[in-house]
Amino acid sequence: MDMIADILTGFVAQMQKPTLAFLIGGMVLAACGSKLEIPEPVYKFIVFLLLMKVGLGAGISVREANLFELAVPAVAAAMVGIAIVLFGGQTLARLRGVTQMDAMATAGLFGAVSASTLAAGMAMLDEEGIAYEGFIGALYPFMDIAALVTAIVLARLSAERKAAAQISTQPGGAAVLAGGGGHGAGNAQMVRGILVDTFRSAAISALLLGLALGILARPDSVYESFYDILFRGLLSILMLIMGMEAWSRLSELRRVAHAYVAYGLLAPLVHGALGFAAGLLVHQMTGFSGGGVVLLAVMAASSSDISGPPTLRGALPEANPSAYVGTSTGLGTPVAILSIPLWIVLADMLIGV
Known part of the structure; x- marks a missing residue:
């Protein structure tokens, strides 16, 4: 009971932090029918600055990082991204009303990383005074690219096999397949x-x-005097936008299978637990910090809200955006952000942060 009480107490305390408060505030505004809008160019500029901040901070830290200490969590991040796609795609595809293409697109989006969620996790750790490796931002592309590539390749190969099977049932189909030796x-x-x-x-x-x-x-001076100072203020605006966007996306889920609702609610917790377990393993191997374990769990729990949707739209035009974007933005992102306190409390209990 004491463990549950500690988790609940930590969770409630984190709800009062600016990052989560602005997210919830955006959802409340949207639910009340507010006409507040943040212009799209402003949103894109904020995202750009946040990504530059994360990238610059990671790059500055990588300069002095031990390659082994960086390589092990990088491999772990990529493996977690691939595992999420393989597990999520197979799970969703077995549910009623979900096509193989939509299942892989959704799993790919959940396997990829949300920049806003990662930034939120960093901000919450900073507020708590919890240390983490400066090169954490460098792990983002390893998990993100591994997940997206895996999802797109598997979806495309599945579509090709389905098309080939249909051709083989038609007159002359065998001859067509026999001449298709260039698949590799x-x-x-x-x-x-x-x-x-x-x-x-x-x-x-x-x-x-x-x-x-x-x-x-050597961008240390501009990083400290510009990007680092603006980080928390810009993140609060982004969380407000994400909250409003999440609420608006919920309506899209009514047009697709209810399986997506269950996946959007449960997947961030399952994926986060997978990332947390991988982080604990890296901790045992390299002395990876408790804050690093938390952020690896946060990245695994998150679903891409920036790089993923346009990549999937271009590579898998047959997939339904209402399914994978609605599930990700409407449910996955808020659940992932709201779960950050859980990983902080668990890391504190198991490692000490």
Whole structure:
């Protein structure tokens, strides 16, 4: 009972923090029918600055980081992203009303990383005075790209197999399949195209730019005098936007299978637990900090709200955006952010932070 009481007490305390308060405030405004709107260019600019802050901070830390200490959590992050897609895609595809394409798109979005959720996790750890590795931001693209590529490749291969099966049932189909020996080269080309598109996406581009500048240049002064100072204020505005967006997306879920509702509510907790377990393993191997374990869980629990949707729209046009975007933004993101206190309390109990 004491453990449950500690978790509940910590959770309630975190609800009063600015990050979660602004998220809930945005949801309340939208629920009340408020006409408040944040212009799209302002939203994109805020996201860009936040990603640059995360990338610069990670790059500055990577300069002095031990390569082994960085490589192990990076591999763990990629493996967690892939595991989420494999598990989530297979689980969703078995549920009534969910197509294989929509299942993989949704799993890919949940396997990828939300920049806003990661930023929220960092802000909450900073408020609590909990230390974490400065290179944590560098783990973002490992999990994000691994998940998106896995989801898109598996969805495309499944679609090709389905199309090939249909052709084989038609007169002359066997001859068509017999001449299709270039599938291996075609799949390799498709994977290369996905990687290129993912690296060119706005979110990954901004993050990698900040990472490169932090490693190769000396942006410490502008980082401390501009990006770091603005971080919390900009994050509060982003949380307000995310809250309003989350509420508006809930209506889209009425048009798709109820399975997505269950997935959106439960997946962030399951995925976060997977990321937390991976973080504990890295902690045992390298001395990974308790704050780092929390943020790995936060990244795993999150679902992409920036790089994922446009990447999936371009690579999987057959998938239903109301299903994967609605599930992610309407349910996955708020649940992931609201679960951050859980990972903090667990890390404190198991590791001490």
